[in-house]
Amino acid sequence: MADIEKTFIMIKPDAVRDRKTGLIIDRIERSGLTIEKMEKCELDEELVKVHYAHLADKPFFADLVGFMTSGPVVKMVVSGLSAVGKMRTLMGATDPQVAAPGTIRGDFAVDVNANIIHGSDSLENAAIEIERFFG
Secondary structure (H helix, E strand, O other), rough: OOOOEEEEEEEEEHHHOOOOOHHHHHHHHHHHOOEEEEEEEEEOOOHHHHHOHHHHOOOHHHHHHHHHOOOEEEEEEEEEOOHHHHHHHHHHHOOOOOOOHHHHHHHHOEOOOEEEEEEEOOHHHHHHHHHHOOO
């Protein structure tokens, strides 16, 4: 039997700007997962740099920081059976050009650099990210 897990999810500025937030939240809730916490906010540069520190040596890092601070995001703690894996499947591949139809990225995203949603990739990272964004 799968365990109840918590994961961190963030709807990125492009999805908020394009009014996709409600559609994404609906998909999360219809999947059987529970949104325990949710807040719309703007991220500061320092927090974004910490969150994406593993990409700091990439040529696109400055653009990523600029994108993530370009407008509000919606951050969430989502829970349920196998929440991390279930959300990863629901989101689809990072590159929306190869994300399957029916996934959030496959249906709503157009660019790998602005792919509308972030989700923790492991239970360990979920715990770190939940603490980072919700304290």
